Amino acid sequence: MMKKRFTAAMEKVKLAYAQERPLSEKLHKEARRFLPGGDTRTATFFLPYPNFIERGSGAYLYDVDGHRLLDFQNNYTSLIHGHGHRQTAEAVQKQISLGSAYAAPFEAQTRLASLLTERFPGLELVRFTNSGTEANMHALRIARAYTGKAKIIKTEGGYHGTTDVFEASVDPNIKKAGTLDQMKVIPESRGVSANALKDVLVVPFNDIERTRAVIEGNYRETACLIIEPIMGSAGQITPMKEYLAFLRDITRNYHILLIFDEVVTGRLSLGGAQKFYGVTPDITTLGKIIGGGTPVGAFGGKREIMELYDPKQKKMYHSGTFNGNALTVAAGLAAMECYDQEAVDHVNRLGRLFAEEMREIYHRLGLNMKVSGEGSIYNILFTDREVRNYRDVAASHEELNKLLYMLLLTKGVFNAERGMFCMSTAMEERDVRFGLQQVEIALAEMLPVIEEVGPELII
Numbered sequence: 001m002m003k004k005r006f007t008a009a010m011e012k013v014k015l016a017y018a019q020e021r022p023l024s025e026k027l028h029k030e031a032r033r034f035l036p037g038g039d040t041r042t043a044t045f046f047l048p049y050p051n052f053i054e055r056g057s058g059a060y061l062y063d064v065d066g067h068r069l070l071d072f073q074n075n076y077t078s079l080i081h082g083h084g085h086r087q088t089a090e091a092v093q094k095q096i097s098l099g100s101a102y103a104a105p106f107e108a109q110t111r112l113a114s115l116l117t118e119r120f121p122g123l124e125l126v127r128f129t130n131s132g133t134e135a136n137m138h139a140l141r142i143a144r145a146y147t148g149k150a151k152i153i154k155t156e157g158g159y160h161g162t163t164d165v166f167e168a169s170v171d172p173n174i175k176k177a178g179t180l181d182q183m184k185v186i187p188e189s190r191g192v193s194a195n196a197l198k199d200v201l202v203v204p205f206n207d208i209e210r211t212r213a214v215i216e217g218n219y220r221e222t223a224c225l226i227i228e229p230i231m232g233s234a235g236q237i238t239p240m241k242e243y244l245a246f247l248r249d250i251t252r253n254y255h256i257l258l259i260f261d262e263v264v265t266g267r268l269s270l271g272g273a274q275k276f277y278g279v280t281p282d283i284t285t286l287g288k289i290i291g292g293g294t295p296v297g298a299f300g301g302k303r304e305i306m307e308l309y310d311p312k313q314k315k316m317y318h319s320g321t322f323n324g325n326a327l328t329v330a331a332g333l334a335a336m337e338c339y340d341q342e343a344v345d346h347v348n349r350l351g352r353l354f355a356e357e358m359r360e361i362y363h364r365l366g367l368n369m370k371v372s373g374e375g376s377i378y379n380i381l382f383t384d385r386e387v388r389n390y391r392d393v394a395a396s397h398e399e400l401n402k403l404l405y406m407l408l409l410t411k412g413v414f415n416a417e418r419g420m421f422c423m424s425t426a427m428e429e430r431d432v433r434f435g436l437q438q439v440e441i442a443l444a445e446m447l448p449v450i451e452e453v454g455p456e457l458i459i
Protein backbone atom coordinates (compact mmCIF):
# COMPACT_ATOMS: atom_id res chain seq x y z
CA MET A 1 0.00 0.00 0.00
CA MET A 2 1.38 3.41 -0.95
CA LYS A 3 1.44 5.66 2.06
CA LYS A 4 1.37 9.04 0.39
CA ARG A 5 1.02 11.22 3.45
CA PHE A 6 3.73 9.31 5.28
CA THR A 7 6.17 9.57 2.36
CA ALA A 8 5.46 13.29 1.94
CA ALA A 9 5.88 13.99 5.67
CA MET A 10 9.14 12.05 5.79
CA GLU A 11 10.53 13.87 2.75
CA LYS A 12 9.52 17.22 4.20
CA VAL A 13 11.15 16.66 7.57
CA LYS A 14 14.35 15.26 6.02
CA LEU A 15 14.60 18.34 3.84
CA ALA A 16 14.08 20.68 6.79
CA TYR A 17 16.64 18.69 8.80
CA ALA A 18 19.22 18.78 5.99
CA GLN A 19 18.74 22.49 5.29
CA GLU A 20 19.71 23.28 8.87
CA ARG A 21 22.71 20.94 8.97
CA PRO A 22 25.13 21.83 6.17
CA LEU A 23 28.21 21.27 8.31
CA SER A 24 27.06 17.81 9.36
CA GLU A 25 26.52 16.96 5.71
CA LYS A 26 30.05 18.08 4.88
CA LEU A 27 31.54 16.06 7.75
CA HIS A 28 29.43 13.04 6.81
CA LYS A 29 30.71 13.15 3.23
CA GLU A 30 34.27 13.28 4.52
CA ALA A 31 33.62 10.41 6.98
CA ARG A 32 32.28 8.24 4.17
CA ARG A 33 35.72 8.24 2.61
CA PHE A 34 37.12 6.35 5.60
CA LEU A 35 34.23 4.69 7.46
CA PRO A 36 31.65 2.39 5.81
CA GLY A 37 28.58 4.57 5.36
CA GLY A 38 30.37 7.35 7.24
CA ASP A 39 29.79 5.83 10.67
CA THR A 40 31.22 3.22 13.00
CA ARG A 41 27.99 1.94 14.57
CA THR A 42 24.95 0.69 12.67
CA ALA A 43 22.49 1.85 15.31
CA THR A 44 23.54 5.50 15.20
CA PHE A 45 23.10 5.92 11.46
CA PHE A 46 19.95 7.35 9.89
CA LEU A 47 19.04 9.06 6.63
CA PRO A 48 19.85 11.54 5.22
CA TYR A 49 22.88 11.57 7.60
CA PRO A 50 23.34 11.84 11.36
CA ASN A 51 24.06 15.21 12.90
CA PHE A 52 27.66 15.51 14.01
CA ILE A 53 28.10 16.35 17.66
CA GLU A 54 30.46 19.00 18.93
CA ARG A 55 30.03 18.47 22.67
CA GLY A 56 27.72 17.39 25.45
CA SER A 57 26.91 19.16 28.68
CA GLY A 58 24.55 17.82 31.34
CA ALA A 59 21.25 16.87 29.74
CA TYR A 60 22.07 18.50 26.40
CA LEU A 61 24.08 17.80 23.26
CA TYR A 62 25.33 20.52 20.92
CA ASP A 63 25.78 19.69 17.25
CA VAL A 64 28.28 21.25 14.88
CA ASP A 65 25.51 23.22 13.15
CA GLY A 66 24.66 25.08 16.33
CA HIS A 67 21.60 23.12 17.54
CA ARG A 68 20.99 22.24 21.16
CA LEU A 69 19.39 18.85 21.73
CA LEU A 70 17.79 17.54 24.92
CA ASP A 71 19.38 14.09 25.17
CA PHE A 72 16.90 11.31 25.96
CA GLN A 73 19.28 8.87 24.28
CA ASN A 74 22.23 9.12 26.63
CA ASN A 75 24.37 6.92 24.43
CA TYR A 76 21.79 4.15 24.52
CA THR A 77 21.13 4.50 28.27
CA SER A 78 24.79 4.36 29.34
CA LEU A 79 25.14 7.96 30.61
CA ILE A 80 23.24 7.90 33.86
CA HIS A 81 24.52 11.37 34.77
CA GLY A 82 24.30 12.88 31.29
CA HIS A 83 27.36 14.53 29.72
CA GLY A 84 30.48 15.90 31.41
CA HIS A 85 29.41 14.82 34.92
CA ARG A 86 31.68 16.76 37.26
CA GLN A 87 32.70 14.02 39.73
CA THR A 88 33.31 11.52 36.93
CA ALA A 89 35.34 14.00 34.87
CA GLU A 90 37.47 14.90 37.91
CA ALA A 91 38.11 11.23 38.73
CA VAL A 92 39.20 10.52 35.14
CA GLN A 93 41.39 13.62 34.97
CA LYS A 94 43.11 12.65 38.18
CA GLN A 95 43.58 9.04 37.09
CA ILE A 96 44.92 9.71 33.61
CA SER A 97 47.99 11.44 34.94
CA LEU A 98 48.61 8.43 37.21
CA GLY A 99 48.37 5.96 34.37
CA SER A 100 45.45 4.61 32.36
CA ALA A 101 46.03 0.87 32.61
CA TYR A 102 48.37 -1.44 34.48
CA ALA A 103 48.96 -5.14 33.88
CA ALA A 104 48.49 -5.56 37.61
CA PRO A 105 45.65 -5.24 40.09
CA PHE A 106 44.93 -2.01 41.98
CA GLU A 107 42.64 -1.23 44.87
CA ALA A 108 39.99 0.72 42.98
CA GLN A 109 39.02 -2.46 41.08
CA THR A 110 38.19 -4.11 44.39
CA ARG A 111 36.20 -1.05 45.44
CA LEU A 112 34.06 -1.07 42.30
CA ALA A 113 33.59 -4.86 42.55
CA SER A 114 32.64 -4.47 46.20
CA LEU A 115 30.11 -1.70 45.46
CA LEU A 116 28.47 -3.86 42.79
CA THR A 117 28.37 -7.05 44.87
CA GLU A 118 26.89 -5.14 47.82
CA ARG A 119 24.13 -3.74 45.62
CA PHE A 120 23.17 -6.68 43.38
CA PRO A 121 21.76 -9.69 45.26
CA GLY A 122 22.98 -12.13 42.56
CA LEU A 123 26.60 -10.97 42.63
CA GLU A 124 29.13 -12.53 44.97
CA LEU A 125 32.17 -12.41 42.72
CA VAL A 126 32.58 -10.26 39.65
CA ARG A 127 34.90 -9.91 36.65
CA PHE A 128 35.25 -6.84 34.43
CA THR A 129 35.17 -6.78 30.64
CA ASN A 130 35.22 -4.02 28.02
CA SER A 131 31.62 -4.23 26.86
CA GLY A 132 28.24 -5.77 27.57
CA THR A 133 28.80 -8.05 24.59
CA GLU A 134 31.92 -9.49 26.18
CA ALA A 135 30.21 -9.83 29.56
CA ASN A 136 27.48 -11.97 27.99
CA MET A 137 30.03 -13.97 26.01
CA HIS A 138 31.79 -14.91 29.24
CA ALA A 139 28.54 -15.49 31.11
CA LEU A 140 27.67 -18.07 28.47
CA ARG A 141 31.10 -19.66 28.67
CA ILE A 142 30.99 -20.05 32.41
CA ALA A 143 27.45 -21.45 32.20
CA ARG A 144 28.71 -24.09 29.78
CA ALA A 145 31.75 -24.86 31.91
CA TYR A 146 29.69 -25.13 35.10
CA THR A 147 26.83 -27.23 33.73
CA GLY A 148 28.77 -29.25 31.14
CA LYS A 149 25.99 -28.47 28.64
CA ALA A 150 26.10 -26.33 25.48
CA LYS A 151 22.74 -24.89 24.38
CA ILE A 152 21.30 -21.53 25.31
CA ILE A 153 17.72 -20.37 25.48
CA LYS A 154 16.99 -16.72 24.75
CA THR A 155 13.86 -14.70 24.09
CA GLU A 156 12.79 -13.64 20.63
CA GLY A 157 13.70 -9.97 20.38
CA GLY A 158 16.23 -10.21 23.21
CA TYR A 159 19.46 -8.25 22.60
CA HIS A 160 22.64 -9.39 24.28
CA GLY A 161 25.32 -7.82 22.11
CA THR A 162 27.09 -8.79 18.93
CA THR A 163 28.58 -12.26 19.54
CA ASP A 164 27.37 -14.82 16.97
CA VAL A 165 25.18 -16.91 19.30
CA PHE A 166 23.40 -13.83 20.57
CA GLU A 167 22.78 -12.42 17.10
CA ALA A 168 19.85 -14.81 16.88
CA SER A 169 16.25 -13.61 16.44
CA VAL A 170 17.00 -10.14 17.76
CA ASP A 171 14.81 -8.27 15.32
CA PRO A 172 13.42 -10.98 13.02
CA ASN A 173 10.80 -10.52 10.35
CA ILE A 174 7.87 -12.15 12.11
CA LYS A 175 6.52 -13.48 8.84
CA LYS A 176 9.64 -15.66 8.58
CA ALA A 177 10.11 -16.47 12.25
CA GLY A 178 7.66 -19.38 12.62
CA THR A 179 4.76 -19.62 15.04
CA LEU A 180 4.80 -18.84 18.75
CA ASP A 181 4.81 -22.60 19.37
CA GLN A 182 7.59 -23.31 16.91
CA MET A 183 9.86 -20.30 16.74
CA LYS A 184 12.63 -20.28 14.14
CA VAL A 185 16.07 -18.98 14.98
CA ILE A 186 16.85 -16.19 12.52
CA PRO A 187 20.40 -14.75 12.13
CA GLU A 188 20.48 -11.01 12.67
CA SER A 189 23.20 -10.30 10.16
CA ARG A 190 25.00 -11.85 7.25
CA GLY A 191 28.14 -13.57 8.39
CA VAL A 192 26.67 -14.95 11.63
CA SER A 193 27.77 -18.59 11.91
CA ALA A 194 24.96 -21.03 11.17
CA ASN A 195 26.82 -23.52 13.35
CA ALA A 196 26.78 -21.16 16.31
CA LEU A 197 23.03 -20.74 15.95
CA LYS A 198 22.51 -24.51 16.23
CA ASP A 199 23.08 -24.04 19.95
CA VAL A 200 20.31 -21.46 20.28
CA LEU A 201 16.64 -21.94 21.18
CA VAL A 202 14.18 -19.05 21.17
CA VAL A 203 11.12 -18.53 23.37
CA PRO A 204 8.46 -15.80 23.57
CA PHE A 205 8.90 -13.38 26.50
CA ASN A 206 6.22 -13.45 29.22
CA ASP A 207 4.86 -16.78 27.97
CA ILE A 208 5.12 -19.33 30.76
CA GLU A 209 3.64 -22.32 28.94
CA ARG A 210 5.62 -21.97 25.72
CA THR A 211 8.83 -21.30 27.62
CA ARG A 212 8.17 -24.35 29.77
CA ALA A 213 7.68 -26.51 26.67
CA VAL A 214 11.06 -25.47 25.21
CA ILE A 215 12.86 -25.98 28.52
CA GLU A 216 11.28 -29.37 29.16
CA GLY A 217 12.11 -30.54 25.65
CA ASN A 218 15.75 -29.45 25.82
CA TYR A 219 16.98 -29.27 29.41
CA ARG A 220 19.43 -32.14 29.01
CA GLU A 221 21.51 -30.07 26.57
CA THR A 222 20.78 -26.56 27.89
CA ALA A 223 23.44 -24.66 29.85
CA CYS A 224 21.62 -21.39 30.44
CA LEU A 225 18.61 -19.22 29.86
CA ILE A 226 19.56 -15.61 29.25
CA ILE A 227 17.05 -12.81 29.52
CA GLU A 228 16.81 -9.04 29.84
CA PRO A 229 14.41 -8.67 32.80
CA ILE A 230 12.89 -5.78 30.84
CA MET A 231 13.31 -6.27 27.09
CA GLY A 232 15.11 -3.07 26.14
CA SER A 233 15.85 -2.79 22.44
CA ALA A 234 12.68 -4.75 21.67
CA GLY A 235 10.70 -1.81 23.09
CA GLN A 236 10.99 -1.64 26.91
CA ILE A 237 8.67 -4.61 27.40
CA THR A 238 8.10 -5.17 31.10
CA PRO A 239 7.90 -8.66 32.58
CA MET A 240 5.01 -10.22 34.40
CA LYS A 241 6.46 -10.85 37.84
CA GLU A 242 5.21 -14.45 37.71
CA TYR A 243 7.22 -14.99 34.52
CA LEU A 244 10.53 -14.11 36.17
CA ALA A 245 9.63 -16.18 39.26
CA PHE A 246 8.69 -19.11 37.00
CA LEU A 247 12.05 -18.85 35.18
CA ARG A 248 13.85 -18.88 38.51
CA ASP A 249 12.12 -22.07 39.65
CA ILE A 250 12.21 -24.06 36.46
CA THR A 251 15.86 -23.33 35.62
CA ARG A 252 16.88 -24.34 39.14
CA ASN A 253 14.95 -27.60 38.82
CA TYR A 254 16.59 -28.50 35.51
CA HIS A 255 20.17 -27.47 36.36
CA ILE A 256 20.09 -24.62 33.83
CA LEU A 257 21.78 -21.37 34.86
CA LEU A 258 19.56 -18.29 34.82
CA ILE A 259 21.42 -15.28 33.43
CA PHE A 260 19.96 -11.80 33.86
CA ASP A 261 21.39 -9.43 31.29
CA GLU A 262 21.20 -6.24 33.34
CA VAL A 263 23.39 -4.20 30.99
CA VAL A 264 20.48 -1.75 30.68
CA THR A 265 18.24 -2.62 33.66
CA GLY A 266 21.12 -2.25 36.14
CA ARG A 267 19.88 1.32 36.69
CA LEU A 268 16.32 0.32 37.69
CA SER A 269 17.13 0.26 41.41
CA LEU A 270 20.37 0.24 43.39
CA GLY A 271 20.39 -3.53 42.81
CA GLY A 272 19.00 -3.47 39.26
CA ALA A 273 15.92 -5.35 38.06
CA GLN A 274 16.74 -8.36 40.24
CA LYS A 275 16.27 -6.27 43.37
CA PHE A 276 13.27 -4.43 41.89
CA TYR A 277 11.42 -7.64 40.96
CA GLY A 278 12.80 -9.76 43.81
CA VAL A 279 14.19 -12.54 41.60
CA THR A 280 17.86 -13.48 41.93
CA PRO A 281 19.62 -15.02 38.92
CA ASP A 282 22.67 -17.30 38.99
CA ILE A 283 24.69 -14.98 36.78
CA THR A 284 24.31 -11.25 36.19
CA THR A 285 25.83 -9.21 33.40
CA LEU A 286 26.30 -5.47 33.60
CA GLY A 287 27.63 -2.69 31.40
CA LYS A 288 26.71 0.85 30.31
CA ILE A 289 26.24 2.97 33.47
CA ILE A 290 28.84 1.12 35.58
CA GLY A 291 31.62 2.57 33.40
CA GLY A 292 30.66 6.19 34.02
CA GLY A 293 30.47 6.76 30.26
CA THR A 294 33.59 4.78 29.33
CA PRO A 295 33.66 1.32 27.69
CA VAL A 296 32.77 -1.37 30.22
CA GLY A 297 31.12 -4.66 31.02
CA ALA A 298 31.02 -7.00 33.99
CA PHE A 299 29.73 -10.44 34.75
CA GLY A 300 29.39 -12.22 38.03
CA GLY A 301 27.37 -14.51 40.18
CA LYS A 302 27.56 -17.05 42.91
CA ARG A 303 30.99 -17.67 44.38
CA GLU A 304 30.79 -21.38 43.64
CA ILE A 305 30.32 -20.66 39.91
CA MET A 306 32.66 -17.70 39.53
CA GLU A 307 35.49 -19.46 41.35
CA LEU A 308 36.06 -21.41 38.14
CA TYR A 309 37.90 -18.24 37.10
CA ASP A 310 40.26 -18.35 40.07
CA PRO A 311 43.64 -18.58 38.29
CA LYS A 312 44.96 -20.94 40.97
CA GLN A 313 42.37 -23.52 39.90
CA LYS A 314 43.45 -23.30 36.25
CA LYS A 315 39.97 -24.27 35.08
CA MET A 316 38.96 -21.28 33.02
CA TYR A 317 40.80 -18.52 31.23
CA HIS A 318 39.59 -14.94 31.07
CA SER A 319 41.91 -12.20 29.95
CA GLY A 320 41.62 -8.86 28.17
CA THR A 321 44.17 -6.08 27.86
CA PHE A 322 41.78 -3.41 29.08
CA ASN A 323 39.62 -5.41 31.53
CA GLY A 324 39.05 -3.22 34.56
CA ASN A 325 41.48 -0.57 33.29
CA ALA A 326 42.22 2.32 35.60
CA LEU A 327 40.29 4.94 33.63
CA THR A 328 37.11 2.88 33.37
CA VAL A 329 37.30 1.92 37.02
CA ALA A 330 37.87 5.53 38.12
CA ALA A 331 34.96 6.75 35.98
CA GLY A 332 32.75 3.84 37.01
CA LEU A 333 33.40 4.28 40.71
CA ALA A 334 32.71 8.01 40.62
CA ALA A 335 29.51 7.54 38.60
CA MET A 336 28.20 4.66 40.68
CA GLU A 337 28.97 6.34 44.01
CA CYS A 338 26.92 9.30 42.80
CA TYR A 339 24.15 6.94 41.64
CA ASP A 340 22.83 6.55 45.17
CA GLN A 341 19.24 5.98 46.32
CA GLU A 342 18.40 9.66 45.96
CA ALA A 343 19.65 9.64 42.36
CA VAL A 344 17.72 6.43 41.57
CA ASP A 345 14.56 8.01 42.97
CA HIS A 346 15.18 11.18 40.96
CA VAL A 347 15.50 9.49 37.55
CA ASN A 348 12.64 7.08 38.29
CA ARG A 349 10.43 10.02 39.30
CA LEU A 350 11.27 11.75 36.01
CA GLY A 351 10.49 8.49 34.21
CA ARG A 352 7.09 8.18 35.88
CA LEU A 353 6.35 11.80 34.98
CA PHE A 354 7.28 11.06 31.36
CA ALA A 355 5.01 7.99 31.16
CA GLU A 356 2.05 9.63 32.92
CA GLU A 357 2.26 12.77 30.82
CA MET A 358 2.59 10.72 27.62
CA ARG A 359 -0.72 9.01 28.43
CA GLU A 360 -2.27 12.46 28.97
CA ILE A 361 -0.90 13.59 25.59
CA TYR A 362 -2.44 10.55 23.87
CA HIS A 363 -5.71 11.38 25.58
CA ARG A 364 -5.64 15.03 24.52
CA LEU A 365 -4.83 14.13 20.91
CA GLY A 366 -7.41 11.34 20.74
CA LEU A 367 -4.79 8.64 20.23
CA ASN A 368 -5.08 5.06 21.38
CA MET A 369 -1.36 4.31 21.83
CA LYS A 370 0.98 2.79 24.36
CA VAL A 371 3.98 3.86 26.36
CA SER A 372 5.98 0.91 27.71
CA GLY A 373 8.77 0.76 30.27
CA GLU A 374 9.64 1.08 33.93
CA GLY A 375 11.88 3.22 36.11
CA SER A 376 13.81 5.74 34.02
CA ILE A 377 13.45 4.24 30.49
CA TYR A 378 10.31 4.27 28.31
CA ASN A 379 9.22 3.61 24.74
CA ILE A 380 6.53 5.32 22.70
CA LEU A 381 4.72 2.61 20.73
CA PHE A 382 2.41 3.19 17.79
CA THR A 383 0.10 0.33 18.73
CA ASP A 384 -3.26 -0.01 20.45
CA ARG A 385 -2.43 -3.54 21.68
CA GLU A 386 -1.18 -4.66 25.06
CA VAL A 387 2.54 -5.26 24.67
CA ARG A 388 3.73 -8.55 26.16
CA ASN A 389 6.40 -9.76 23.77
CA TYR A 390 8.53 -8.92 20.75
CA ARG A 391 5.80 -9.77 18.24
CA ASP A 392 3.43 -7.23 19.77
CA VAL A 393 6.01 -4.49 19.16
CA ALA A 394 6.96 -5.83 15.72
CA ALA A 395 3.30 -5.52 14.74
CA SER A 396 3.26 -1.84 15.74
CA HIS A 397 3.77 0.94 13.19
CA GLU A 398 7.53 1.28 13.62
CA GLU A 399 7.86 3.62 10.63
CA LEU A 400 5.89 6.19 12.63
CA ASN A 401 8.61 6.08 15.29
CA LYS A 402 11.12 7.01 12.59
CA LEU A 403 9.02 9.98 11.54
CA LEU A 404 8.57 11.09 15.15
CA TYR A 405 12.32 10.78 15.66
CA MET A 406 13.11 13.06 12.71
CA LEU A 407 10.48 15.60 13.75
CA LEU A 408 11.86 15.68 17.28
CA LEU A 409 15.40 16.23 16.04
CA THR A 410 14.21 19.36 14.26
CA LYS A 411 12.58 20.48 17.53
CA GLY A 412 15.66 20.07 19.74
CA VAL A 413 14.97 16.63 21.19
CA PHE A 414 17.16 13.55 20.70
CA ASN A 415 15.80 10.10 21.50
CA ALA A 416 16.37 6.67 19.91
CA GLU A 417 14.84 6.04 16.51
CA ARG A 418 12.91 3.08 17.86
CA GLY A 419 11.02 5.37 20.25
CA MET A 420 13.10 4.98 23.40
CA PHE A 421 13.43 7.83 25.91
CA CYS A 422 15.79 7.54 28.86
CA MET A 423 16.22 9.91 31.79
CA SER A 424 19.49 11.02 33.37
CA THR A 425 20.29 12.62 36.71
CA ALA A 426 21.35 15.72 34.75
CA MET A 427 17.66 16.32 33.91
CA GLU A 428 15.22 18.31 35.94
CA GLU A 429 11.45 18.22 35.68
CA ARG A 430 11.51 21.28 33.42
CA ASP A 431 13.75 19.49 30.90
CA VAL A 432 11.42 16.50 30.74
CA ARG A 433 8.41 18.84 30.39
CA PHE A 434 10.15 20.63 27.51
CA GLY A 435 10.70 17.26 25.83
CA LEU A 436 7.07 16.24 26.37
CA GLN A 437 5.86 19.52 24.91
CA GLN A 438 7.86 18.87 21.72
CA VAL A 439 6.54 15.29 21.52
CA GLU A 440 2.98 16.62 21.76
CA ILE A 441 3.60 19.18 19.00
CA ALA A 442 5.20 16.50 16.79
CA LEU A 443 2.40 13.97 17.36
CA ALA A 444 -0.21 16.66 16.62
CA GLU A 445 1.56 17.37 13.32
CA MET A 446 1.60 13.65 12.58
CA LEU A 447 -2.16 13.11 13.06
CA PRO A 448 -3.05 12.97 9.33
CA VAL A 449 -0.18 10.53 8.78
CA ILE A 450 -1.23 8.39 11.75
CA GLU A 451 -4.75 8.32 10.33
CA GLU A 452 -3.34 6.99 7.06
CA VAL A 453 -0.83 4.46 8.44
CA GLY A 454 -2.63 3.31 11.60
CA PRO A 455 -6.28 4.41 11.55
CA GLU A 456 -6.97 2.09 14.51
CA LEU A 457 -4.81 4.41 16.66
CA ILE A 458 -7.26 7.31 16.25
CA ILE A 459 -10.12 7.24 18.72
Ligand SMILES: Cc1ncc(COP(=O)(O)O)c(C=O)c1O
Pocket: 076, 130, 131, 132, 133, 134, 136, 159, 160, 161, 162, 228, 232, 233, 261, 262, 263, 264, 287, 288, 296, 297
Ligand atom coordinates in the same frame (compact mmCIF):
# COMPACT_ATOMS: atom_id res chain seq x y z
C1 LIG B 1 20.62 -5.66 27.14
C2 LIG B 1 21.93 -5.45 26.45
N1 LIG B 1 22.88 -6.39 26.58
C3 LIG B 1 24.09 -6.25 26.02
C4 LIG B 1 24.39 -5.14 25.27
C5 LIG B 1 25.74 -5.03 24.62
O1 LIG B 1 26.52 -4.10 25.29
P1 LIG B 1 27.75 -3.40 24.50
O2 LIG B 1 27.14 -2.51 23.47
O3 LIG B 1 28.48 -2.67 25.59
O4 LIG B 1 28.54 -4.51 23.90
C6 LIG B 1 23.44 -4.13 25.12
C7 LIG B 1 23.75 -2.92 24.33
O5 LIG B 1 22.92 -2.13 23.97
C8 LIG B 1 22.17 -4.30 25.70
O6 LIG B 1 21.20 -3.38 25.53
